[in-house]
Amino acid sequence: MATVDSVSVFAEGTFEEQVWLYSLHEDSFLISSKIQELADYATRSSPEDERATALQSFRDIIKLEEPIEKDQERRRNALTFMLDQTKSLGDGSEQEIEGYFNLLFSHLLALWPTNSPEIKHYVSSLLGVLASSPSEHSSVRYRVLSNLFNATPRNSALRLSIYTTLLQLTAANGALETLRLSRKDVEQWLQEWDISREERSQFLKSIVDAFIQSGQSETAYHYTLSYVSSLPSSSPEGQSAAIDAIALALRLPSLFDFDPLFKLDAVVSAQDHELFTLLQVFLNSGLPEFHSWLESHPTALEKYELDQAQLERKIRLLSFASLGFAHVGHDLPYSEVASVLQIELSQVEKWAIDVIRTGLLSGKLSQTTQSIRIYRSSARTFEREQWEALERRLVAWKAGLASVLEVVTSAQKRGNGSAVSEVVQQVTQTGESVKVDAA
Numbered sequence: 001m002a003t004v005d006s007v008s009v010f011a012e013g014t015f016e017e018q019v020w021l022y023s024l025h026e027d028s029f030l031i032s033s034k035i036q037e038l039a040d041y042a043t044r045s046s047p048e049d050e051r052a053t054a055l056q057s058f059r060d061i062i063k064l065e066e067p068i069e070k071d072q073e074r075r076r077n078a079l080t081f082m083l084d085q086t087k088s089l090g091d092g093s094e095q096e097i098e099g100y101f102n103l104l105f106s107h108l109l110a111l112w113p114t115n116s117p118e119i120k121h122y123v124s125s126l127l128g129v130l131a132s133s134p135s136e137h138s139s140v141r142y143r144v145l146s147n148l149f150n151a152t153p154r155n156s157a158l159r160l161s162i163y164t165t166l167l168q169l170t171a172a173n174g175a176l177e178t179l180r181l182s183r184k185d186v187e188q189w190l191q192e193w194d195i196s197r198e199e200r201s202q203f204l205k206s207i208v209d210a211f212i213q214s215g216q217s218e219t220a221y222h223y224t225l226s227y228v229s230s231l232p233s234s235s236p237e238g239q240s241a242a243i244d245a246i247a248l249a250l251r252l253p254s255l256f257d258f259d260p261l262f263k264l265d266a267v268v269s270a271q272d273h274e275l276f277t278l279l280q281v282f283l284n285s286g287l288p289e290f291h292s293w294l295e296s297h298p299t300a301l302e303k304y305e306l307d308q309a310q311l312e313r314k315i316r317l318l319s320f321a322s323l324g325f326a327h328v329g330h331d332l333p334y335s336e337v338a339s340v341l342q343i344e345l346s347q348v349e350k351w352a353i354d355v356i357r358t359g360l361l362s363g364k365l366s367q368t369t370q371s372i373r374i375y376r377s378s379a380r381t382f383e384r385e386q387w388e389a390l391e392r393r394l395v396a397w398k399a400g401l402a403s404v405l406e407v408v409t410s411a412q413k414r415g416n417g418s419a420v421s422e423v424v425q426q427v428t429q430t431g432e433s434v435k436v437d438a439a
Contacts (some may be wrong), residue, residue: 012085035075035107038082041100045091054085072111079107083122089133094140101126101144105151114156116195123148123158127165127313138173154192160199163189164206171210181207183222201230201237205375218255221248225260233265242266246275247304248281250311256318256360258283258382274300283381286319287312287342316341320351321360324377332363345370 022117041056043051061078082104089097104126130141145166152158170176186207190200204227211220224245231238242264249261261267262283270276274297281289294301296412301308319340323332334348341351352372355361361377 026150031060033048035078035082037138038100038103038107039085041090041092041096042082042085045088058431058437059083075107076111080103080122083108083125086126086129088129089137089140094137097137098143098147101130102147105148109151114153114158118160124161127161131165131169135173138169138175141169142175142178145169155194157193157195157199159189159193159417160195160203160210164203167206167210171213174214176210176214176216177181183226186223195298197230200226204230204242211374215243217248218252221245221255225264228264228266231266233269240268242270243273243275246270246279247306250275250278250306251316253310254358256314256321256358256378256380262381275304282315282318285315286322286340287315290315315344316351317355317358317360321378322380324355324361324363324372325379327374328377330374331366331369332374333373334370 036058038368039055041200043054046054058078058081061074061081062362090100108119108122112122119318124299130144133141140387145162149159149162149166152162166179167176170179184203190203193200195203207223208220208227211217211223224241228238228241228245231241233242245264246267249255249258258279262279267276267279278290278293278297278300294308300306301311320337323337323340324404334345337343337348338345341348343351349365349367351361352365356363359378361376363377364373364375366373
């Protein structure tokens, strides 16, 4: 079987350059020669007799008295013939494969409007070919899909199916990180694409599924919040997604901020569900309430693939942070920590180190005083009670800063710099008003 080197004809230049060349030379011989090269490549791997028949059929389409460059209908028929012949990546190098699909897509985008039923059908068919091709050609498939995505108009609905295919391929091959997907990009695309609300939700779901498949559950969770918020809160889909989101949040060992999840309408609408009551425990309560919930729902952990030991660790760390939030600027006794966390006094420092490592709290341990000096701590949720606590601290800071100003002024008059350093350190750590003799 004879083979034709197609690289020189259709593998040169970017996809955008192919489209530009097509438009530039649409009244020249270049269209005929490039379409002929497409036919040669598409039939290269066919048996000789089938290949000859296919090429003859192709020549019957293009070899008429009127030049094909001036007849859009015949150009469409020729391209349709090529699209029907494209059942695989073809028998060629990666450079040839990429060039072939670049040229095929450039003709396709030039001959039909991007919102036409025809282009939607043909792009869908070609995406199926790319998705089902052997995995040894993964890199070239990623490039072809990226080329098509970037060359398609930014508002085109075609971008949805193109990128979804790219997501699925990279996730299946453990190469999702090659896309460098960001939430900023996703938000921008969803604003630009001419797609329905349902399609937006489905796209977000496909991103969630791709990251979960790739073992990146924390990233998946952040997209899950967007997915849940995109659904009607009272719909069956919204309720199901809300429960899945709660379960995912509880499973993640390093996720402690449940407030954004709790504020989603779909999650609030699931208030009668057993996982919603567990979410409330993690937002507002402690270990005793968690154990009470377990007694009332003995099969729930297995049902939702939750680990009791991990949940107990998480609720203890959150309880520790809540204690810290109530003692910012003060000493938190080890005994109080041990009581709330239901642990031995000797284990308090271990848990203190753990909670500091999570970033929920910062402070200084003192074995001498058997206490922790709390510098900063996170609140589990920010409601009226937390705002009132913040107001009290701001008032204390205001008084403290007034003390600083008073001492600085006095010290400047007397030339005493050590007093200034002392009062600044105390106010910084405690937020309280202090008096220091500046003499």
